[in-house]
Amino acid sequence: MKLLTAAQTREADAYTINEEGISSIDLMERAAKAFTCWFENKFQPSEQVHVFCGPGNNGGDGLAAARLLHERKYSVHVYLVGDTSNPSEDFKTNLERLPQGLEPTRVEQENSLPALNGKACVVDALFGTGLNRPVTGLYAALIRLLNESGATVSSIDMPSGLYPDSQTPEEGAIIKANYTISFELPKLAFLLPQHEEYVGEWHVVPIGLSQQFVADAKTNLYVTTQSDIQHLLKPRKKFSHKGLYGHALLLCGGYGKIGAAVLSARACLRGGIGLLTVQVPQAGYTILQTAVPEAMTLTDKNRKHLSELPKEIDKYDVIGIGPGLGTERVTKTAIGQLLATASHPMVIDADAINIIASSDKLKMQLPRNKVIFTPHPKEFERLVGKVKNDYDRLQHLREFCLEYQCYVTLKGSHTAIGTPEGKVYFNTTGNSGMATGGTGDVLTGVITALAGQQYSLEEACLLGVYLHGLAADLALHAVGEVAMTASDVIDFLPKALLHLSQPRP
Numbered sequence: 491m492k493l494l495t496a497a498q499t500r501e502a503d504a505y506t507i508n509e510e511g512i513s514s515i516d517l518m519e520r521a522a523k524a525f526t527c528w529f530e531n532k533f534q535p536s537e538q539v540h541v542f543c544g545p546g547n548n549g550g551d552g553l554a555a556a557r558l559l560h561e562r563k564y565s566v567h568v569y570l571v572g573d574t575s576n577p578s579e580d581f582k583t584n585l586e587r588l589p590q591g592l593e594p595t596r597v598e599q600e601n602s603l604p605a606l607n608g609k610a611c612v613v614d615a616l617f618g619t620g621l622n623r624p625v626t627g628l629y630a631a632l633i634r635l636l637n638e639s640g641a642t643v644s645s646i647d648m649p650s651g652l653y654p655d656s657q658t659p660e661e662g663a664i665i666k667a668n669y670t671i672s673f674e675l676p677k678l679a680f681l682l683p684q685h686e687e688y689v690g691e692w693h694v695v696p697i698g699l700s701q702q703f704v705a706d707a708k709t710n711l712y713v714t715t716q717s718d719i720q721h722l723l724k725p726r727k728k729f730s731h732k733g734l735y736g737h738a739l740l741l742c743g744g745y746g747k748i749g750a751a752v753l754s755a756r757a758c759l760r761g762g763i764g765l766l767t768v769q770v771p772q773a774g775y776t777i778l779q780t781a782v783p784e785a786m787t788l789t790d791k792n793r794k795h796l797s798e799l800p801k802e803i804d805k806y807d808v809i810g811i812g813p814g815l816g817t818e819r820v821t822k823t824a825i826g827q828l829l830a831t832a833s834h835p836m837v838i839d840a841d842a843i844n845i846i847a848s849s850d851k852l853k854m855q856l857p858r859n860k861v862i863f864t865p866h867p868k869e870f871e872r873l874v875g876k877v878k879n880d881y882d883r884l885q886h887l888r889e890f891c892l893e894y895q896c897y898v899t900l901k902g903s904h905t906a907i908g909t910p911e912g913k914v915y916f917n918t919t920g921n922s923g924m925a926t927g928g929t930g931d932v933l934t935g936v937i938t939a940l941a942g943q944q945y946s947l948e949e950a951c952l953l954g955v956y957l958h959g960l961a962a963d964l965a966l967h968a969v970g971e972v973a974m975t976a977s978d979v980i981d982f983l984p985k986a987l988l989h990l991s992q993p994r995p
Contacts, residue, residue, distance in 0.1 A: 491718060492704060493678050493711035493916070496619040496654045502674070505703040515580050517697065518547065521673050522554030524695035525646055528671050529555070529613075530562060532644075537611045539566045540604070540641070542632065543594075544616040544650070545577040551646045552615020553584035553594075560592050568594040569604065571616060572628055600631045608640030614665050616650035619677070624662025625651040633663040644669040649688045654679050657881045664688050674699045676713055681904040681916045682880035710888070712915045716990070719956045722949050723991055735764030736942025739806040740935070741828075741842075742813040744821075745794035748774035750814025750840070753928045753976050754935035755782040758810065760983040761939025761954070767806070771795055796821045799828055808835045810938035812842030812864075813931040821845065829855040835941045839864045839934040847872035858895035859910055862947055864934055866901045888912045897947050899937070899955055901930060907951045915952060919959025921966050928976030933958045936983070961986040 494502065507514055533539070541556040543549035553568065560566045568588065574596070577585070588594065597603060606612070614636070616629060625633060633651060636643060643665060648654055651664035654677040658664065670680065670692040679685050680692045712718075738758055743751030748770060755768050755778065768778055769788040778787040790796055797820035803809075809832060815821055822845045828836075829852060836857075838846065843865050846852045865873065867883070874890050877883040884906065891898055891908040898908040903922075907915040937954035941947060961982040962974065969978050 491675065491713045491715050492707060492709050493681075493713055494675055494704070494707055494709060496677075498707055498709070499619065499673075499675070499699075502699045502703045502707070506698065506700040509700050509702070515583050518550055518580050518584070519554055520697045521647075522551055522558055524673065524697050525551065525555050525671050526558040526562070528693060528695055529559065529644065532669070533611050533642075535563045535565075537564070538609070539564050539611045539613060540569065540606065541566060541613040542569045542571055542597075542616055542636070543581075544571055544629075545574045545581060546617065546620055547578050547580055548615050548618030548620065548646060548648075548650075549574075550578060550581040550584045551618070552613055553581065553588065555613060555615070555646065556592065557584070557588055560589065566592060567604075568592060569597050570594045571597045571632060573598070597632065598628070600628055603632055603635050606635070606639040606641050610639065610641040612636055612639075612641045612643045614643055614645040614650050614667060616665070618647045618650070619654045621651065621653065624659045625664070626662065630663035633665050637666045642669075643667045643690075644671060646671060647673050648677060648679070649690075652679055652685065652688050657879055666690070669693065671695055673697045675704070678711060681713070681906075682884075683902060684880045686903075710911075710913045712913065714915050714917055714952055714956055716956075719953055720990055722945070722953045723987075724943070724945070732764035735762060736807040736939075736944070737765040737767070737805065738763045738938050738942040739800065739803070739809045740766065740768045740938065741796055741799075741809065741811040741824075742768070742815055742931075742934075743770040743774045743778075744796070744814050744816035744841075745771060745773050747814030747816070748777045750928065750931045751778060752781045753931040753980065754810060754813045754938075755785045756977075756980050757932040757935030757983065758939045759784050759935075760980055761936040761957075762987075763939040763942050767800075769796070769800055792820060796824055798824055799831075803832060803834075806834060808837070808938055808942040810837040810839070810934050812839035813934055815841040817841050817845055817848075822849075826852060826855065829857070833857070833860070835860050835862070835947055837862045837864060837934055837938045837941060839930060840869070843869045844872055853894065856894050856896060859947070861894070861896040862937060862941070862951060863896060863898045864901065864930065864937065865898065866930060870898070870900055884914060887914060897951050899933070899951050901933070905955050905959070907955060909948055917955045917959055919956050920962050921959075921971060923966055923969075923971035923974030924959070924962045924979065926975060929958075929962070929979055932976050932979050957983065957986045957990065960989065964989070
């Protein structure tokens with residue numbers, strides 16, 4: 491699914507209107523019906539509904555939604571906020587369409603702001619995506635009132651005051667919505683951690699925008715959905731054998747962190763790798779042989795740390811490195827040797843990232859189009875330097891992937907996957923139960939398994955991240971968010987694969 495800018499979405503509106511031979515007020519009515527349908531499924535007619543409308547098209551959406559909710563027997567109060575002497579044409583049309591009994595209240599000064607209680611349902615239709623300056627004055631006072639009221643706020647298309655695809659100035663007021671209902675496609679702002687308190691739970695409702703326009707629109711930002719991912723799965727043939735599904739090498743684990751190697755190895759096996767070899771310090775030999783009997787285990791000459799590479803390293807199809815590794819000098823030397831000599835695809839995580847981040851020389855040794863990094867935000871900053879905000883982080887992600895011709899899965903609620911072409915894909919699976927030690931080690935194992943099975947590195951990233959989050963979503967129903975562990979995610983990987991392999995209804 492593509493992510494379009496606010497400007498592109500306005501172009502999509504115009505294109506759809508021209509393509510279908512309809513008027514803009516007809517498209518607005520579609521949008522209002524889509525929002526109303528969502529609202530009906532969420533709130534009962536017994537709820538008091540307060541609709542706050544600005545003078546633009548977002549306010550027009552709000553007026554149309556208020557009329558439709560009134561027809562459905564909701565108790566609706568409409569407020570026209572600010573100077574509405576020069577509204578948009580569609581606003582004027584929907585204002586004229588309000589029936590008797592739904593006369594709006596004008597809010598033109600701060601002393602006329604309405605009193606609200608915490609049981610109220612508020613519909614925010616002040617600005618939508620058309621805002622290009624910070625919200626101040628009367629509108630800011632209203633937004634503060636709504637945020638402090640305890641009312642449940644549903645924003646139409648965009649929380650008022652929040653920019654959809656660029657950094658919002660700090661001085662502006664922003665609605666803190668409980669729900670945001672976006673038309674046709676999500677907005678970039680929804681996917682960034684810094685906006686969680688403003689966007690709340692977001693939903694996308696279709697309004698019939700031109701699919702031709704969307705297909706032709708140029709963008710480097712995408713959201714991965716099940717339909718995007720499902721076709722990537724490769725079916726296995728009847729006469730398969732283990733030699734057809736890759737031989738992976740995991741270089742991981744250090745004294746006190748052999749568990750990271752166990753988690754990565756178990757996840758790699760669940761990800762479908764044909765053969766798996768794990769090299770660990772001598773201290774981890776018995777643990778690996780006991781905990782992961784399906785894997786072959788090599789021991790380093792060092793008891794506590796990785797200090798060498800296997801002698802027959804060319805026989806492996808993919809190498810995963812980093813979980814629990816430590817940053818000892820001997821380990822750094824071994825990683826340097828790996829980067830200088832290996833021609834394999836590599837999945838680089840955790841301490842291996844930290845080691846490479848500390849050395850410009852190691853960065854320059856990265857083989858082009860062969861590397862997947864899997865950092866969390868702090869590890870990513872060690873690679874690229876401090877970032878100012880989430881938009882700045884995305885820019886650094888694109889620039890790093892372009893410069894080093896690598897892939898980066900920047901872990902988070904909507905893990906962002908950067909590619910050597912400068913594309914970014916946002917994942918849509920996963921939950922806060924994954925905020926626990928070891929889940930990153932699991933992701934390393936899954937992506938390594940996929941890269942070893944002849945998936946392209948981009949496919950391995952997209953499919954691996956999606957499956958990782960889907961397994962956690964399935965585990966959520968069994969163990970909940972608080973009690974979830976990395977092992978739970980591994981245990982539900984088979985069900986995630988089964989779920990993804992089922993035809994969609």
